[in-house]
Amino acid sequence: MNPKKPRSPTSPRKDDNLRFRRFLRIPRFLFKWFKKIHSAKVYSMSYVKDPSLAGQGKLNLEIAERHMGALLNVREHFKKTRPFSGLTIGMALHVTKETGVLVRTFVAGGAKVAITGCNPLSTQDDVAAALAKEKDIKVWAYKGESNEDYYKFLTAVIGEEPDITIDDGCDLVTLVHTRHPHLLKKMLGGCEETTTGIIRLKAMEKEGVLKTPMIAVNDNLTKHLMDNYYGTGQSTFDGILRSTNMLIAGSTVVVLGYGSCGKGVALRAKGLGANVIVTEVAAFPALQAAMDGFRVLPMAEAAPLGDLFITVTGNLRVIRMEHIEKMKDGAILANSGHFNHEIDIDTIEKQAKRKRRVRHYLDEYLLKSGKAIFIAGEGRLVNLASAEGHPSEVMSLSFCGQAFACEYLVKHKGKLKNEVITLPDEIDDRIAKMQLEAMKLNIDVLTPEQRKYLASWREGT
Numbered sequence: 001m002n003p004k005k006p007r008s009p010t011s012p013r014k015d016d017n018l019r020f021r022r023f024l025r026i027p028r029f030l031f032k033w034f035k036k037i038h039s040a041k042v043y044s045m046s047y048v049k050d051p052s053l054a055g056q057g058k059l060n061l062e063i064a065e066r067h068m069g070a071l072l073n074v075r076e077h078f079k080k081t082r083p084f085s086g087l088t089i090g091m092a093l094h095v096t097k098e099t100g101v102l103v104r105t106f107v108a109g110g111a112k113v114a115i116t117g118c119n120p121l122s123t124q125d126d127v128a129a130a131l132a133k134e135k136d137i138k139v140w141a142y143k144g145e146s147n148e149d150y151y152k153f154l155t156a157v158i159g160e161e162p163d164i165t166i167d168d169g170c171d172l173v174t175l176v177h178t179r180h181p182h183l184l185k186k187m188l189g190g191c192e193e194t195t196t197g198i199i200r201l202k203a204m205e206k207e208g209v210l211k212t213p214m215i216a217v218n219d220n221l222t223k224h225l226m227d228n229y230y231g232t233g234q235s236t237f238d239g240i241l242r243s244t245n246m247l248i249a250g251s252t253v254v255v256l257g258y259g260s261c262g263k264g265v266a267l268r269a270k271g272l273g274a275n276v277i278v279t280e281v282a283a284f285p286a287l288q289a290a291m292d293g294f295r296v297l298p299m300a301e302a303a304p305l306g307d308l309f310i311t312v313t314g315n316l317r318v319i320r321m322e323h324i325e326k327m328k329d330g331a332i333l334a335n336s337g338h339f340n341h342e343i344d345i346d347t348i349e350k351q352a353k354r355k356r357r358v359r360h361y362l363d364e365y366l367l368k369s370g371k372a373i374f375i376a377g378e379g380r381l382v383n384l385a386s387a388e389g390h391p392s393e394v395m396s397l398s399f400c401g402q403a404f405a406c407e408y409l410v411k412h413k414g415k416l417k418n419e420v421i422t423l424p425d426e427i428d429d430r431i432a433k434m435q436l437e438a439m440k441l442n443i444d445v446l447t448p449e450q451r452k453y454l455a456s457w458r459e460g461t
């Protein structure tokens with residue numbers, strides 16, 4: 001069930017304020033000034049749900065580190081080179097144990113880190129509590145944040161005047177552009193973790209409003225292949241199973257979107273014994289889904305067939321009321337795309353006769369027709385809302401990308417254009433090699449003859 005929501009750190013109820021002001025007969029302007037000073041003070045301290053969870057958080061960080069060998073190697077490199085001495089890194093990432101390992105890596109490289117979550121339901125409160133106790137780290141995050149606190153916490157990170165930002169979904173850097181543009185002058189640039197964030201950044205670049213270099217970490221092969229494909233494939237089912245404990249074998253699973261994430265989800269659904277249907281709007285991925293052996297249908301035809309629907313499109317309202325009306329009684333819906341608007345929950349909320357939380361992050365909606373549907377993880381990233389996100393090994397690769405991207409921004413300070421940048425292939429290759437090393441896997445080396453052959457055009461049939 002939902003944990004108890006802590007009181008917002010910076011917004012006592014309005015009537016409390018009024019009563020307090022009247023009681024002390026303080027003039028409004030003086031009270032406003034006091035509140036401003038007080039909020040700034042609250043912003044300057046970490047804010048987590050329960051500091052006493054730090055012990056468990058420390059253990060979880062320890063476990064994650066065991067599986068993140070490649071990132072620990074980067075940490076050793078940063079300890080020697082200290083690329084971030086004197087710099088502040090502002091982060092809006094899921095506050096999980098794996099992100100904690102990344103934060104510690106930046107601190108080892110000399111940075112101060114200010115971090116908040118990038119999704120109201122993805123924070124692991126024990127990890128947030130543990131990080132808040134460590135030197136040079138400030139944390140503002142709790143699981144179940146209100147929208148208001150979500151934006152206050154982003155503002156708190158911005159208040160630390162970061163030299164580099166790291167985003168997952170682009171909320172932090174868009175807030176810097178729209179509300180705190182003065183910061184852009186001192187910023188070296190930023191990094192973006194996910195597909196949806198890259199789409200937003202490219203739109204900013206196209207409109208000519210992007211005012212700092214942004215590295216598309218999502219586009220590293222070692223991120224895109226491992227995280228979106230293998231990571232989302234596994235952790236989406238982790239979330240769905242924790243919420244529903246349903247039997248996947250023999251069920252019909254409809255996967256909406258056959259991009260990197262959709263392919264991973266469909267692969268795992270098939271592996272678990274489901275009959276998989278894919279819906280798409282683009283020709284090539286639809287063709288690929290068909291070649292991979294999946295049934296491809298428009299959503300209107302897939303709706304009455306599915307037992308479980310999983311959205312991974314990065315798009316808006318791909319499951320709407322017109323689809324839900326056709327679904328079986330008891331159909332389960334989950335989203336693993338970045339934002340919580342892939343399923344049209346607003347309309348479902350308005351039209352449902354009743355809503356009940358029946359299990360861990362599983363809501364039942366009773367419709368006017370008498371049918372019920374279930375939504376896991378409140379329609380937010382189900383792998384993070386209902387479970388713990390990707391396994392540590394996967395995040396190790398994604399975060400090696402973040403670590404090297406930040407180092408790249410430092411090394412190329414003042415030389416990069418204000419555009420969306422893909423890291424050079426050598427960095428991707430270095431990350432892949434580090435992971436192979438961590439997995440104790442060896443590969444062959446080209447012979448001099450093979451190297452020459454691959455570089456020449458003269459030899460034919």
Ligand SMILES: NC(=O)c1ccc[n+]([C@@H]2O[C@H](COP(=O)([O-])OP(=O)(O)OC[C@H]3O[C@@H](n4cnc5c(N)ncnc54)[C@H](O)[C@@H]3O)[C@@H](O)[C@H]2O)c1
Nearest residue numbers: 194195196257259260261280281282313314315336337338
């Ligand atoms: N859950 C996670 O941990 C996690 C991890 C990585 C990425 N993501 C997010 O998942 C989403 C998908 O990422 P991706 O890398 O697979 O993107 P992608 O661009 O590779 O794939 C998206 C696919 O959805 C299809 N699509 C778009 N609109 C559609 C519609 N109305 N119906 C059916 N298909 C539609 C597109 O044609 C495309 O093939 C993004 O929001 C991304 O940020 C989530």
